[in-house]
Amino acid sequence: MKRTEFDTQKKYYTLSLLVQDIPGVLSQVARLFSRKGYNIESIVSGESNHPGQTRITIVIKGDELMVNQIAAQCRKLIPVQVVKILEEDTSVQRETALIKVMAVDRTTRDEVIQIANIFRANIIDVSRETLTVAAFGDHSKIKALIKLLGDFGILEMAKTGTLAIERGRSSIYDESKLREEYNYGKNVL
């Protein structure tokens, strides 16, 4: 038997949470991160496929031990039902961005549209002076698009954090020994 080995390299980890849809639950989760001294890189909250249940996706940077610890702490919160650490190679991750670009003359407009096409992004609003591009893709794709459009002058931008879901048959509802163990720690009826 060997002491549990953890990856000590700092990298991005994605946590997927199922929580009860009650007031204050998002702040409860977010506050846990800040009080433990961890920075949230991105957080997305929205419905799940079950009514009364919200799914929160959080990206943090840290080492494996730290991520396991924060996941364990999250699981202790009463409204938090499941926490799963998603592996990069067994999950798919996407972001959405709405980018309003200055495009006053025709050539600029053409170029922006071309770039949008290359990135399979859509133009969702046009005015005399601006184009609004809606893009969907993984983190690096969105980052690259923003960089390219930056040359034309971005008037404003709204972007989501990372959404993630596991590949294949695995889901957040899977039972595991780890999950059972965590339930003991939270509360036992």
Added chain:
Amino acid sequence: MKVRATQAILECLLEQDVDTVFGYPGGTILNLYDELYHYQDKIKHILTAHEQGASHAADGYARSTGKVGVCFATSGPGATNLTTGIATAYMDSSPVVFITCNVSEELLGRDSFQEVDITGIAMPITKATYLVRDPQTIPDVMRQAFAVAATGRPGPVLIDFLKNVTALNVMIDYEFIPWTENRNTDSIRELAVSHGLKAPEPDLNDIETLVELIAQAEKPLLICGGGVVRGRAHEQFREFAEKMDAPVAITVMGGGGFPGAHPLTTGMIGMHGTQASNVACNTCDLLIAVGCRFSDRVALKPTTFAQQAKIVHIDIDRSEIDKNVRTDHHIIGSAKRVLAELNQRLPQYDRTEWKEKILSLLEDQQIDEQEKLTPSQVLDTIEQAVPDGSIVATDVGQHQMWSIQHFHFQYPGQLLTSGGFGTMGFGLGAAIGAKVGNPDKVVIHTTGDGCFRMNCHELATVQYYNLPIITVVFNNGTLGMVRQWQHLIYQEHYSQTTLDRAPDFVKLAEAYGLKGKRVTNRQEMKEAMEEALTCGCGYVIDCIIDMDEMVRPMVPGGAHITDFLLK
């Protein structure tokens, strides 16, 4: 049945067998106190001098009786005054339900008089907080709150009722269900299902693995942590230790989890741990920690803590595993259940050689016979005077360490101390709670002059409810523990630690209608103890000791566990 909302709140307390609450009224909680007026014969309310005292009293009541403590306070400053008490209970996993009332719905969020977001403030220091805006949810919330506070790893819960929810004309549907049954009501079941909660049955494979590890080990060491005390697993732990025939180190929070006078005890471990405990920790080949979270006062330097040993962690809380110290094996479950399963599978071991090697490091307690009063003389006199099994509540600092090192605690709840949060001023409140919950036991409150000054106004509570608590002040005219650090680490820069100031604690006791005596030698101490035990009222013994007395041994924070700064 239709009842008033406030009635439902108090009936829900009765469901949980609550007969005592601690608290302090105010504007927004008036409705609940009005209802309490009708329940005087069923629920005893202890009115303290300050909400903080009430919070510590409810905590001390919970720790000493094993029941859930209950504490009331009003909104705003009343609620914020509870926070130190809530955090103290949270750090030491003590089950307390705090009930506050907030302003009415129409005033909420308008910075109204005495309004504060107490559920927000208390979020990081409670297991759960509830803001009740709908009176119909009162029974569910109350039952949930008690279930959450008392089960799993216990801890405080806060319920904040809006004032309009408690209005006397609000009627709700309510049916009395005793707590043994209400854990089966739909809402609690629903909670259990939605959170995937299961009864804590330890994994038998994990237990088998540990049995094998134990069979391979030659030099095992056990650590008795606070989980043994909270889980009332002292009998199982004792059987375990005796079967293992291994030395047992006890953490501050573990005091009472294993008999302090047992031949296997090596005493406290960590910063002020004994030579025996700390050396054992550094030389054992298997370390089994039960209900202990390897805090920085035990595992001073986590990276080198018992690095030569296999570390096994038994805890009810999964998030404690690998949090501070990396472990080789863990078992999740209540100490009681895990140890009971384990004991069934363990043979009787004989480890005379290892055991004797470690236990020979234990030094006999030296009671110095100096002329002037010393801490060990004070403690020895107390120990000889009080009946066996008396409860000891401490504050925080040198006297706390001296008390815990000196007394041999025998059962869970005998030692009440703020081990995790280190709350100065905890002791008197906790002693009040303990005396109320255990009227037949002698309750000793040991404190320092710094700590006592923080919450000594609770002497008014001691006097009013006629609680014969014996307060022993280790009066060295300084913040002793801080001074000790300044002496050892800060080149004797005694910055703001000298307390050469009022009050005269004997006169203070008298001002509160109690008795007191100043003692300067062992004989006077002995006489004072005799008087204190027979006078039938609260008694303050002001023990004048030297300000340069130190807590020994000492390992500085962050150092390796055997790098003693003081022997």
